[in-house]
Amino acid sequence: MKINCLSCGHTIDLDETYSDYEGQVKCYTCSALLEVKLEESLVKAVKFLKLTRSADDGI
Ligand SMILES: [Zn+2]
Numbered sequence: 001m002k003i004n005c006l007s008c009g010h011t012i013d014l015d016e017t018y019s020d021y022e023g024q025v026k027c028y029t030c031s032a033l034l035e036v037k038l039e040e041s042l043v044k045a046v047k048f049l050k051l052t053r054s055a056d057d058g059i
Helices: none
Strands: 002-004 011-013 021-026 032-039 042-051
Antiparallel strands (some): 021 032, 032 042
């Protein structure tokens, strides 16, 4: 499954374990933290939370 990063527009690749998932996903291109809601391999919602490029990246 693929979602588009709301910050940089890059495609984030998620494997099938994310087919039913609600939570945070990090874009490895721009370090943006996204909150996503996925149901039955469909993207229900994507929300931009913040950039985690700084040193306080605790994830
Ligand atoms: Zn990004």
